[in-house]
Amino acid sequence: MFKPLKTLIFTVSVSALLAFNPTNAYADEVILVKSDASITVNVKLKGYLFGFKVLRAEYETAYSETGYRAQAILKTAGLGAFLKKFKIWSATSGRITGTELSPHAHVQQNMNKKHRRVQMAYTENSVHVDIVPRLGSQGVPMASDAQRFESDDTLSALLNLMMRGSITSKMPCTGSIPVFDSKQHYNLRMENAGTRRIRQKGYKGDTIRCHVFYEPVSGFDPEDLPNAEEVAAPITMYLAHFEEAGLYIPVRMTYKISGFKAVIKAREITIFHNANTAITPLGPLAALTNPFVVDSSTPDHAAE
Numbered sequence: 001m002f003k004p005l006k007t008l009i010f011t012v013s014v015s016a017l018l019a020f021n022p023t024n025a026y027a028d029e030v031i032l033v034k035s036d037a038s039i040t041v042n043v044k045l046k047g048y049l050f051g052f053k054v055l056r057a058e059y060e061t062a063y064s065e066t067g068y069r070a071q072a073i074l075k076t077a078g079l080g081a082f083l084k085k086f087k088i089w090s091a092t093s094g095r096i097t098g099t100e101l102s103p104h105a106h107v108q109q110n111m112n113k114k115h116r117r118v119q120m121a122y123t124e125n126s127v128h129v130d131i132v133p134r135l136g137s138q139g140v141p142m143a144s145d146a147q148r149f150e151s152d153d154t155l156s157a158l159l160n161l162m163m164r165g166s167i168t169s170k171m172p173c174t175g176s177i178p179v180f181d182s183k184q185h186y187n188l189r190m191e192n193a194g195t196r197r198i199r200q201k202g203y204k205g206d207t208i209r210c211h212v213f214y215e216p217v218s219g220f221d222p223e224d225l226p227n228a229e230e231v232a233a234p235i236t237m238y239l240a241h242f243e244e245a246g247l248y249i250p251v252r253m254t255y256k257i258s259g260f261k262a263v264i265k266a267r268e269i270t271i272f273h274n275a276n277t278a279i280t281p282l283g284p285l286a287a288l289t290n291p292f293v294v295d296s297s298t299p300d301h302a303a304e
Contacts, residue, residue: 067279
């Protein structure tokens, strides 16, 4: 599978947040419950490759002026050499201080044969990474302590992108977001590429076409590095401006290279405005289990 596509599937599954109805656009399947304080959002997404549905994902987040939590689960059907079959869930919590998102903790649980579990715990100036079973390599060169600490985890990175134009920057689709995924450190660099009106099940309205370039920095093994064509081809996110939320939301994501195209779309969105609900950080990481409902026959925690 092409490297930027892997990044698209892994991180963009958290992206189609908070799409509620403004005056110049409408969403087909949105339930909005108004109140005050924090906002909780649940989003269901579907992904397609060569026209085949290969991905289902669910994302849920809650955020206020000072903190946030996010969790995601995704499952791929697999498609030959292009996409392996896998299932994974993850969760993050953090603080919002001015224009900065500061992760507090991140957990990722793979549901494949190895059941690899990643736990990232942040302190005031460092991040401790625990991976079971351990990886065979941390890349050449491996990500430095500063690169790990100063980067967003994958769930925080997409929230950072959506808050650009309101909270994390003055303009949408600008700048670069450093990301650390427990091994690899890369930048998501954004360029505004004009506008487009989107018409699809789940959303219809005007969007900003945002080109997001995947730029490896450290923590990569040579065989994992994208080639020149993959580096030059951006992930295209269509960002819808929701003035009531102050966010620019990706409602559609595409990646096209060498005649093949992958698409991820938001299909169902539920939003709650919660009165007097505090955003609490994740509990003890070792005890955290799948926050979503799964089959009882499927383990949701790594064997320690």
